[in-house]
Amino acid sequence: MDQKHNNEVDFLEPSVLLDETHYQAGFKNGYNDGLVTGKEEARQVGLKNGFQVGEELGFYQGCVDVWMSVVSIDQDAFSARVRKNIEQLAALVRSYPLSNPEDEQVQDIMEKIRLKFRVITASLGAKLEYQGRPTSSKQDVEDL
């Protein structure tokens, strides 16, 4: 800074600094508030998501358990192909990384599980469906 204008700078400096100080104080307040409320909200969202994922997986696991019981009582209740699909579904549900929600593959595995489930119910002619999530078909109807 230019030493010649020292007096002018000194005269203005407190006012400028005051503005800056208030800005910093305000920012710090807001940031701390944000940290707290954001963390709380994230916790709520996490709980909710976790519950939904758990509920959906639990549904599929329940169906798999029932189907497996049927097979253990009557080997021929389902065809070889359907049995193989049930086993694949069981493996997929087991492979879902429950304790690592940040695993990039979670969405992919869930889609595979949902599809495998639809293949099995389609083959069995069973009207089984996990009710918890919205389906994609409730959109504009296309007439072509």
Added chain:
Amino acid sequence: MGDGGAAELREAHCLTGHADRVWSLAWNPSPGAGAGPVLASCGGDKAVRIWKRAADGAWQCTDVLEDTHNRTVRSCAWSPDGKLLATASFDSTTAIWEYSGGDFECVATLEGHENEVKSVSWSASGSLLATCSRDKSVWIWEMQPGNEFECVAVLQGHTQDVKMVQWHPILDILVSVSYDNSVRVWADDGDDEWHCVQTLTEAHNCGHSSTVWALSFNHKGDRMVTCRRHLSTLTGYHGRTIFSAHCSSEDIIASGAGDDAICLFTEDKSSMVEGPLYRLLLKKEKAHDMDINCVRWCPQNPRMLASASDDGTVKLWELRGNALD
């Protein structure tokens, strides 16, 4: 020479009855010994109609299959033995009808697609059925004893609506056509594992950029016509989008379009150019009052063509003329 030399497409019958646009047609490949041709049509009125020729030569609607689908029936296909009819609907289901003793009965309903089913096709072997949908997937089903159907595979890969599926006339190879402007070929490795073995996109074209709407195999299965690009590109004959194309057993290609016209193409064998070349045989303007959605040659009579239109009618045409050989 000269008698009726020029090719002509003569309107032989006009079948009315559908209360809305007719989307698709299917001729029964094996109507039975001594029986005449049988045609199925389906449409926006949620019904399927069966048409047969009476003793006096007039065509009648002998059956109406309704009260099963609760939305438009978009596509229908007979099994190779002619005993079953599959109908694909916007209500996301595919119904299987059995023709027994003069009556059609719905013996199975295939559910699985998330939304509108656009097309259905039986394999040449008769044991596999393919369906495709706006949900971008193709499902393959295998028929089991007792008219039960098992899902063999769900094929994913298309990034938009799948408009049509068609099995190869001889091999268990499936072709699908989508709004994503690609044609995909699917085959299995023998263990229920189906894979996309080839994808044909715009890059394989000479510049067409419109949606592929339909495809048809020729008789031998060594050529495939797609309504966006042919093996030897045929453009400029229709003024609007071509919605349907079909190859007859004599390898005459019929096409129907949004310009209400039907065009017929035949191979130009006189050409010295390498590779197949086709020429326009004739163009029937104003074949219908509105868009033509489907054209299908009759398997029992390769000179008879059926067409379906937005105008709610099905028309039967006779191809005449010496200049076809």
